[in-house]
Amino acid sequence: MDRKKIEQEARRLQYEIWHKRKLLFPLGEPSPVGMCKPDVAARVLDLEIDYRDDLGTFRAGPSAYTIAGMLDRGRGIISLSTRFTDQAMRFTGAHEIGHFLLHPGEHFHRDRPVSEDGHGRSVREQEADYFAACFLASKRLIEEAFAPRFGKAPLVLDDNVAFYLRGAKAHELMRASTGSLDFAAAVAGARSFxxxxxxSLAExxxxxxxxMAIRLQELGLVVS
Ligand SMILES: [Zn+2]
Incomplete structure (x- = not known):
């Protein structure tokens, strides 16, 4: 499935939330960023999110992993393990919603924590990850948040920018290897500029x- 299509699916879901916002948030609307949350999406899609302190492990031996999230399409339930950080749970929740919308053949799906993944993800996993990123942090909202922090995009790494981000440790950033995520990560986590x-944008x-660093990179907002 091409990335444009996945982004469109995420946008469609955001639009549906926006459209139903009076109903979804009778006590007052959160910010647009606050609306793009897995539990809100689940309500719109008539899914239930079930938070569990333990979802067990999948497989045995060295390839075993702690389950971070599950989608049970038949029962309309997304289970999330509370063993992980809030950020990881939010991302896994959005990832399961991605499977629900993008992969109708996926009836019962189990996921490892996103942070432990790295390379070698299957196409479907990458698609669900991309959906999660687009849904939680849309291009438009990131661009809106980027400009007042860092000025006109793209932010290009040079001596001044490195100094604004890292002060006396600027040289570390300048030494980062080409193609690494170091600069994008410095921008994603920056609490001042x-x-x-x-x-920070991540927060x-x-x-x-x-x-967030991957998102900034794929949107072309940072250039190192
Ligand atoms: Zn998955």
Missing amino acids: AGTPFP KFGLSISA
Whole structure:
């Protein structure tokens, strides 16, 4: 499935939430970022999110992993393990919603924690990850949050930018290897730039620094 299509699916879900916002948030609407949460999406899609302190392990031996999330399509339940951080749970929740919308043939699906994944993810896993990223942190909302923090995009790494991000440790950033996520991660987790403090982009969107770094990179907002 091409990435444009996946992004469209995420946007369609966001639109549906926006459209039903009066019903979903009778006590007052959260910010647009606050609306893009797995539990809100689950209500719109008529799914139940079941938080469990333990979902067990999958497989045995060295390839065994702690289950972070599950989708049970027949029962309309997404289970999330509370053993993980809030950011990881949010991402896994959105990932399961991605499977629900993108992979109708997936009836019962179990997932390992996103942070332990790395390379070698199957196409479906990558698709669900991309859906999660687009849903939790849409291009438009990231761009809106990016500009007041870092100015006009893209932010290009040079000596000044490295100094604004890292101060006396600027040289570490300049030494990062080409193609690494180091600069994107520094921007994703930055709590100030050129002396102006703010909540980091990762914090604002409730994503891990690495998930936000990947997002900044794929949107072309940072260039190192
Ligand atoms: Zn998955």
